[in-house]
Amino acid sequence: xxxxxxxxxxxxxxxxxxxxxxxxxxxxxxxxxxxxxxxxxxxxxxxxxxxxxxxxxxxxxxxxxxxxxxxxxxxxxxxxxxxxxxxxxxxxxxxxxxxxxxxxxxxxxxxxxxxxxxxxxxxxxxxxxxxxxxxxxxxxxxxxxxxxxxxxxxxxxxxxxxxxxxxxxxxxxxxxxxxxxxxxxxxxxxxxxxxxxxxxxxxxxxxxxxxxxxxxxxxxxxxxxxxxxxxxxxxxxxxxxxxxxxxxxxxxxxxxxxxxxxxxxxxxxxxxxxxxxxxxxxxxxxxxxxxxxxxxxxxxxxxxxxxxxxxxxxxxxxxxxxxxxxxxxxxxxxxxxxxxxxxxxxxxxxxxxxxxxxxxxxxxxxxxxxxxxxxxxxxxxxxxxxxxxxxxxxxxxxxxxxxxxxxxxxxxxxxxxxxxxxxxxxxxxxxxxxxxxxxxxxxxxxxxxxxxxxxxxxxxxxxxxxxxxxxxxxxxxxxxxxxxxxxxxxxxxxxxxxxxxxxxxxxxxxxxxxxxxxxxxxxxxxxxxxxxxxxxxxxxxxxxxxxxxxxxxxxxxxxxxxxxxxxxxxxxxxxxxxxxxxxxxxxxxxxxxxxxxxxxxxxxxxxxxxxxxxxxxxxxxxxxxxxxxxxxxxxxxxxxxxxxxxxxxxxxxxxxxxxxxxxxxxxxxxxxxxxxxxxxxxxxxxxxxxxxxxxxxxxxxxxxxxxxxxxxxxxxxxxxxxxxxxxxxxxxxx
Amino acid sequence: xxxxxxxxxxxxxxxxxxxxxxxxxxxxxxxxxxxxxxxxxxxxxxxxxxxxxxxxxxxxxxxxxxxxxxxxxxxxxxxxxxxxxxxxxxxxxxxxxxxxxxxxxxxxxxxxxxxxxxxxxxxxxxxxxxxxxxxxxxxxxxxxxxxxxxxxx
Ligand code: FES
Ligand code: FES
Numbered sequence: 001x002x003x004x005x006x007x008x009x010x011x012x013x014x015x016x017x018x019x020x021x022x023x024x025x026x027x028x029x030x031x032x033x034x035x036x037x038x039x040x041x042x043x044x045x046x047x048x049x050x051x052x053x054x055x056x057x058x059x060x061x062x063x064x065x066x067x068x069x070x071x072x073x074x075x076x077x078x079x080x081x082x083x084x085x086x087x088x089x090x091x092x093x094x095x096x097x098x099x100x101x102x103x104x105x106x107x108x109x110x111x112x113x114x115x116x117x118x119x120x121x122x123x124x125x126x127x128x129x130x131x132x133x134x135x136x137x138x139x140x141x142x143x144x145x146x147x148x149x150x151x152x153x154x155x156x157x158x159x160x161x162x163x164x165x166x167x168x169x170x171x172x173x174x175x176x177x178x179x180x181x182x183x184x185x186x187x188x189x190x191x192x193x194x195x196x197x198x199x200x201x202x203x204x205x206x207x208x209x210x211x212x213x214x215x216x217x218x219x220x221x222x223x224x225x226x227x228x229x230x231x232x233x234x235x236x237x238x239x240x241x242x243x244x245x246x247x248x249x250x251x252x253x254x255x256x257x258x259x260x261x262x263x264x265x266x267x268x269x270x271x272x273x274x275x276x277x278x279x280x281x282x283x284x285x286x287x288x289x290x291x292x293x294x295x296x297x298x299x300x301x302x303x304x305x306x307x308x309x310x311x312x313x314x315x316x317x318x319x320x321x322x323x324x325x326x327x328x329x330x331x332x333x334x335x336x337x338x339x340x341x342x343x344x345x346x347x348x349x350x351x352x353x354x355x356x357x358x359x360x361x362x363x364x365x366x367x368x369x370x371x372x373x374x375x376x377x378x379x380x381x382x383x384x385x386x387x388x389x390x391x392x393x394x395x396x397x398x399x400x401x402x403x404x405x406x407x408x409x410x411x412x413x414x415x416x417x418x419x420x421x422x423x424x425x426x427x428x429x430x431x432x433x434x435x436x437x438x439x440x441x442x443x444x445x446x447x448x449x450x451x452x453x454x455x456x457x458x459x460x461x462x463x464x465x466x467x468x469x470x471x472x473x474x475x476x477x478x479x480x481x482x483x484x485x486x487x488x489x490x491x492x493x494x495x496x497x498x499x500x501x502x503x504x505x506x507x508x509x510x511x512x513x514x515x516x517x518x519x520x521x522x523x524x525x526x527x528x529x530x531x532x533x534x535x536x537x538x539x540x541x542x543x544x545x546x547x548x549x550x551x552x553x554x555x556x557x558x559x560x561x562x563x564x565x566x567x568x569x570x571x572x573x574x575x576x577x578x579x580x581x582x583x584x585x586x587x588x589x590x591x592x593x594x595x596x597x598x599x600x601x602x603x604x605x606x607x608x609x610x611x612x613x614x615x616x617x618x619x620x621x622x623x624x625x626x627x628x629x630x631x632x633x634x635x636x637x638x639x640x641x642x643x644x645x646x647x648x649x650x651x652x653x654x655x656x657x658x659x660x661x662x663x664x665x666x667x668x669x670x671x672x673x674x675x676x677x678x679x680x681x682x683x684x685x686x687x688x689x690x691x692x693x694x695x696x697x698x699x700x701x702x703x704x705x706x707x708x709x710x711x712x713x714x715x716x717x718x719x720x721x722x723x724x725x726x727x728x729x730x731x732x733x734x
Numbered sequence: 735x736x737x738x739x740x741x742x743x744x745x746x747x748x749x750x751x752x753x754x755x756x757x758x759x760x761x762x763x764x765x766x767x768x769x770x771x772x773x774x775x776x777x778x779x780x781x782x783x784x785x786x787x788x789x790x791x792x793x794x795x796x797x798x799x800x801x802x803x804x805x806x807x808x809x810x811x812x813x814x815x816x817x818x819x820x821x822x823x824x825x826x827x828x829x830x831x832x833x834x835x836x837x838x839x840x841x842x843x844x845x846x847x848x849x850x851x852x853x854x855x856x857x858x859x860x861x862x863x864x865x866x867x868x869x870x871x872x873x874x875x876x877x878x879x880x881x882x883x884x885x886x887x
Contacts, residue, residue, distance in 0.1 A: 220769070
């Protein structure tokens with residue numbers, strides 16, 4: 001299926017640009033499209049003399065250095081190490097010589113193959129889409145190095161072997177390092193076909209290849225955008241409106257300009273920027289700035305009022321996202337019914353590095369340094385803002401200090417702001433760093449949407465689930481973005497219902513419905529996207545259904561997952577490792593809960609153990625996690641992503657909420673927007689299912705089951721169900 | 735106005751607004767960028783440095799308050815506990831995005847310098863001011879124990 005569309009105003013890089021959809025897979029976030037005309041091809045400098053650069057992903061220097069060029073951003077998820085592992089595996093490289101360098105923005109060479117012709121990172125797709133591409137890149141390079149040695153030694157290729165960056169000829173005892181063969185190999189043709197290793201031959205994949213960035217991130221030398229500095233660089237802070245949708249009516253810059261170090265105050269579409277010689281002057285200048293806002297088009301509602309409206313909407317049918325059999329009849333005729341509602345707040349991503357970007361803009365060129373996650377879209381949006389063609393925009397992708405989806409935004413908000421400021425300053429080539437503060441981040445929108453879910457289940461006389469109705473109410477993430485045509489079908493935004501519409505439980509009558517609401521609060525995907533709320537609703541409610549059926553939560557799920565071997569596999573593994581045993585409940589005040597979810601084709605089950613004291617204080621003691629992500633590439637990174645995902649998800653369900661009062665965000669910083677801290681981090685055990693399936697991602701899926709597993713454990717400990725998130729209020733169960 | 739202090743063992747005079755938080759003076763005036771900005775209000779610990787051996791939040795410490803003090807940043811770590819902490823961080827592969835880790839390492843080092851064998855509870859108490867959005871907390875705990883063990887050996 002091919003869809004053609006015109007991009008909305010902000011994202012449209014040129015008239016020639018259109019997106020081409022290769023279809024939307026029903027059950028996964030599989031999107032395919034092309035950004036024709038946006039493939040700004042910023043060629044890397046010509047490789048040095050004697051360097052072997054057989055493809056866009058690899059350079060081998062005469063000094064034996066192996067440089068892997070990463071098309072994906074490293075934002076903590078381990079992409080650099082994973083990418084290097086895959087390529088180095090087939091190359092038979094010496095891991096100690098492997099370095100990773102970030103690719104320039106270039107959709108021609110560095111597209112995410114899961115998305116078509118667009119470079120970007122997201123949907124836990126980095127390993128999945130790089131797997132075959134980088135294996136081939138490595139294997140072809142290896143074949144060329146062998147061919148170079150064979151020619152030099154005048155022996156058949158078949159007599160040569162490789163190991164850790166060296167070609168060996170056993171018969172003669174000769175050997176040559178890859179670096180010494182680089183110049184000769186670079187003159188050979190790239191082979192059409194190569195044989196890839198069989199899994200038994202893997203030396204790096206599936207082992208503990210240490211992270212390529214661990215040392216630099218332990219001694220302060222890793223370079224983030226915050227750390228970029230260049231001669232004459234200015235720092236800008238932007239005063240944005242206090243309510244979403246408000247605009248500048250007028251401003252008085254006199255006090256701001258009086259602050260020593262402030263160079264300029266300029267109005268841009270998103271607000272008024274104070275530009276100074278450093279952060280502190282810019283901050284003081286912004287504090288002194290007086291802006292009057294026009295709020296006539298602003299969102300002025302409170303989130304409480306919106307929530308009340310959502311609750312009413314959840315009582316009414318929505319658009320069908322999944323229909324099986326006849327849910328209404330099944331529910332009406334059920335021997336027993338249960339129903340429950342679950343409420344989810346807006347959530348900020350709050351990556352540890354407040355958003356920032358450095359821009360150097362001249363009349364015909366725009367150079368950007370940032371932790372970019374959607375390079376092709378960022379390039380197009382920057383070009384549009386600057387009045388240039390995408391090819392004139394260069395992006396240097398740096399380490400991102402976290403993202404969790406925030407930097408993958410179709411409007412490139414912070415990059416567009418930075419470019420607009422550089423433009424307002426005269427596009428004179430002065431480098432400008434736009435720095436967000438934490439308050440800017442918490443107030444900055446693009447939140448995980450607020451949702452209300454209402455679920456009803458019907459059981460027959462034997463306690464079998466025969467009917468299921470699931471209504472979801474909330475804003476669409478993709479409406480109005482370039483992704484809308486591909487991922488919103490018949491009014492149903494895939495990201496609103498994923499994890500619910502593809503419910504894996506075998507229930508004969510099912511209705512999953514979506515009511516999409518309108519609000520002026522900008523929203524965005526947040527780590528694990530739809531499953532950040534759907535997995536909670538589904539897995540908490542299936543537990544309520546099990547209780548109504550008088551069955552053990554594990555046994556109840558098991559029976560409904562008979563045709564889902566991979567989900568069942570992780571469920572059984574987590575239960576076994578956690579010592580799940582309905583005959584042996586934990587002592588009073590403690591409880592165990594289980595949950596399972598699929599996200600981005602990765603399967604995760606978790607068992608949580610909690611202690612709840614008389615005051616309602618909750619301590620999550622332990623989480624046992626089982627994950628099936630196909631062929632495990634870097635087991636230690638898989639474990640780290642499960643641990644981190646659990647901590648990230650836990651902080652959200654326990655503490656985090658963005659609320660609005662009269663359209664103004666009520667939280668400002670980490671005092672009001674609370675996240676997990678170390679004292680609340682449970683012990684985590686991760687078990688990886690051995691698999692020969694193609695690898696899938698691990699950055700997000702670990703987040704999905706932790707909330708419901710904990711909620712179900714709280715029920716086991718207290719008999720109380722969690723229906724509203726976050727579940728702590730003043731540190732206690734609400 | 736100039737403020738003189740001892741930064742990573744060297745006398746240094748920084749010519750900057752005395753109300754400027756030490757964080758920005760270190761980063762933008764002294765040019766040491768290992769210390770990070772996360773919240774600007776002593777909530778996250780990303781900016782943690784040592785002042786006369788104590789872990790402090792440099793984002794809320796005006797330059798005027800550090801005149802004559804000994805300030806150590808991640809770039810200036812030299813003590814045995816510091817090196818043990820950094821080695822443990824690499825060995826246990828603690829960092830993910832890495833942005834919080836300078837602050838984590840500064841807090842962990844200050845802890846080990848005063849308590850050679852911290853319990854989990856000691857670690858939680860000493861490290862609770864350092865947020866890691868990647869939630870590397872379990873490994874931070876393990877790495878501090880690992881560092882303590884190597885120092886004992
Ligand atoms: S930046 Fe200083 S504590 Fe957060
Ligand atoms: S490693 Fe990313 S915030 Fe700590």
